[in-house]
Each structure stands twice: as structure tokens, then as C-alpha cells.
Amino acid sequence: MTAREDTAIPAAGNSPAILARAEAKPARRLRLKWLVPTLYIIFLMLPIYWLINMSFKTTNEILGGFSAYPQNFTTDSYVEILTNPAWYWGYINSLIYVTINTVISVSVALPAAYAFSRYKFVGDKHLFFWLLTNRMAPPAVFVLPFVELYSSMQLFDTHLAVALAHCLFNIPLAVWILEGFMSGVPKEIDETAYIDGYSFPKFFVKIFMPLIASGIGVTAFFCFMFSWVEMLLAKNLTTVAAKPIAAVMTRTASTSGYELGLLAAAGVLTIIPGAIVIYFVRNYIAKGFALGRV
């Protein structure tokens, strides 16, 4: 206690000097501070640059040796992918099941998350934990049983099968994120609405959902993301009709020798949807990654 007062008294005496020093110190540090994120971003971008670089080279040039940029610039790989149905249907298939999955996950998770954030009910904690364990379940464990399950339901090789299979980890995640966002809305709002004569569905759609709109957006983003990046289940649940881009890529890699340029271009095109989606949620993304719990 005395130590604190000892330093506090002189500080009050010549406060401008102390404050000036306090201001000067971070200013000096700021000049080097930008280096850390910059170096980190360069580290992140180098492999992506390399992929883009490869995608504009011919296979011969790639195998010919090292070069930091394309010597014979060519867009042949992109033309091939965008004009060959075997290629571009891979992207369309992926986008179809990702969209179905996002719609299902968010719409069933909304009421469930509301229940978890507002009510106590028998077994609520156990249920929530059980849901989360499914987010944590290794997909490798489920590959074979899923193939059997969806074959017996006559859904094998359909977009719906992949969309439903991805619900395994996306629904728990959606419930988790939405519950975080909903708990940030004061309960008085619900009570006032009920007193004003709103029914539950009307209140939920007209008042509550607009309040957590950013949360819903972020949740949809995460469902999109995890369904888009998951490939083990998507690949094994499909053969022809709903084949995702990953399966097209591996099959091409094995049948037509080692077409690195084509593979690189296909890779670049898989990054684009993600980049577009990130741009839309950039202001909420950090809170979303914290699962609404900040």
C-alpha cells in the first residue's frame, strides 16, 4: 500500500512528464509492431502465391525446373476446367451439398439454441455435451458406417447424403455459436414481447432473429466453411452423380499422369468461394470464431 502511494504522489506532481513518457513508449514500439502481422501474412501468402504461379504454367514448364514466375504465361488450365463438364460439375456438386447443409443446419439449430440459451430442462447439460462430442468425433471413424447407412436409405451418391452427413458436426457447431450470440440478448426483450401479445413463432421471426442477424450470418458462414473444406466423407459418400471437386482432383491426378498445372488451377478455384464469403463476414468473423462468447 505504501509503495503504491509513494509512486502515486510524485506522479501527481509532474504528471505531464510521466504522461509524455507513457505516450512516447508505445509510439516507439508501434514502428516495429506491424512487422509481426506482416511477416505472418507473407508466410501465409507464399504457398498460395506458389499455387497461383503453378496454375499459369504449362506442365512442361513446371517439370522443367524452378522459376519464381511463369515464363510462358498460359491460361490453358483454367480454360480446360471451366469448359470441361467433368471438372466444373465438381464445383457445382460441392456448392449444392454445402448449401443444403447450411440451410438445414441453421434452421434446426435456431430453435434448439434458443431453448439452450433461455430454458432449463431435464438433461439439458448432458444433451449439450453430447451434441458437442459429435463436433469432436473423428470423421474417419464414421466413413464406413455412413456408407452403409446412406446406402440402405437409397441416398448413396446424392447431394442430400453428403449434406446430411455433414450435419453430424455442423449442427452441434451451429447450436454452439448461436447459443453464444443469443445469450448476449437480454431476456427482458422476450418477456416484453410476450406481454405485448406476440406468439412464440411471431416473436422469434419478427423480433428475435433480426436482433441476432449477425450471429445467424456468422453461423451460416461456419457451416459453409466446414462443409466446404471437409473431403473425407464427401468423397466416400459419392461416386458419380454428386462427386465433389476433391474427388475430381484426385482422380485426375491419378489418371492423366501428373498434371500439376491443372491441379494447381483447380486448387486456386477452390479458394475463391471461401475468399468471397470471408469478405462478407469480415466484421463479425472474429466474434464468430470465439463462438459468440466474448
Add this chain to the structure above:
Amino acid sequence: MNKTINNRAWFLVLPVLLLVAMNAIIPLMTVVNYSLQESFIAGFWDWVGTRHYEEVLGSERFHGALIRQFIFTGIILVIEVPLGVAVALAMPKKGVWASVCLVLMALPLLIPWNVVGAIWNIFALPEIGLLGWGLNELGFDYNYTNQPLAAWFTVVLMDVWHWTSLVVLLAYAGLQSIDEAYYRAAKIDGASRWAVFRFIQLPKLRTVLIIAILLRFIDSFMIYTEPFVLTGGGPGNATTFLSIDLVKAAVGEFNLGIAAAMSIIYFLMTLLVCWLFFTLMNNDRERQS
């Protein structure tokens, strides 16, 4: 928030319950069935009790995969968590540059996992990849396709590249929630940079860091696609982690009983870790409120 007791809330949870149960319980029971039986001819099953479990738990191969898995998860946690926090601390707090950083940093998280493997495959090729070429030019003898150590280095670097941003984003979100008043008070007290971190920022980061460690632990524990595309589990078995080993046994060798027993053991381990973190998180939440 004090919650109302309302058992009718079950109706709101019902759709989620049905969908997840269909995807979780039926397959899990299939796996349990496989693990306790042996099929010699398709359609005919013999009860073998815990024999598959004994076989898996006693096998060198499983021990190897398990040890490699723990080493891998340990290494990436030790690198990614401090690095992620450091980057988040140095990032601009708001404005255009903060948005630019967020968008660029989130990019690796949205790349399909097989493409992540393919990117690193190309990037690390000894003759024509920037990383492989660069390391060899610098005088290192580097070839991840036949050197176990190089393969490990590449797989770890790939995971750091892929997932550190998750920690950055979580830590950034945690830092955003700190009121400016704390920093002003610290400045007036003449607190050192370390003291600000230790007594203001770190306590606020507690919740998000628990989430970050949980997610990174679990996701690295089930890693499959990226190392499979990059190294195929090789050279030899050097980078064969649990999921790769499991898929090899199930799909490659069609050894269903063994694969199923492995799955159950694997699943129980994840469950245990989940429960530990979940309890930790709940205690944390109750302490705060």
C-alpha cells in the same frame, strides 16, 4: 442469465436431436457391432468379444500411431497458441488494416483440406517448389518424400500455416472485448508491457484460449486429409497418425473388426478430452457470472 425451468423446451431441441442421433448413434452402433464380431463370409458374423480390442491395444502399429499422434498434437499446440496470441497482440486494433489482416489471415481456414495438402505438396517439392528449392539452395539436404524428419517438418509447418489463424482470430476477438479504460489506467500507473499482458490481457483471453486449445487439440487429433495428400503417411509410417492408420485398416485392408475396435478406442479418447475441457469451460463460465 437465470433461466426458466421449462421442459417443453425439448420440442425446440427435437429436430436437432433426431438429425444428429441418426448420424451419430446408428453409425456408432454399427462400429460397436463390427468391433465385437468377426466376419469370414459376407453376411455371417461370429461373436469374438473383446478379442479385437486386445489385439489393437497390444499392437505395435497402434502404439506407434498413438505416440506419433500425441507428439504431433503437442508440437502444434506449443507453436500455434503462443504464435497466434503474439500475432493477435501485434495486429492493428481497428480500421481498414484490421479488416485486411482478418480477411487475409482467415483465407487458409477456408481452403478445402485436400487442396491444403496439394498446395504444400507443390510448395515443398525439392526441385520445383519454393520451400524445397529454397532449403536446398541454403544448403539443407531436404526431401520430404524420403526423409522422415523432413516429412515431419513439412507436416508441422503445414498445420501451423493452416490453423494458427484460428488462434489469432480467437485471441483478437478476446482482445477486442477489453475496455479501453483498463489500458488508460495501466498507462497512468506506468505499467510495463509485460504487466499489461499478464494482468489485463491474459485474464480476458482465458475463455477464448480454452476454446482455441480445445478446437486445436480435437482437430489435430483427427487430422487426416492434409497429411494424407502431402505424404500419404510416409515415408514408411513416419507420418501415419491415428486417422490415417484407421482408414488404412478399414478401407485399404478391409480389416473391419480391427478398424472398428480402433475407432471405439479412438472415440473414447476424444470423448475424455472433450469432457475435461467442457468441465473446465463450464467452471470458468460459472466463476465469471
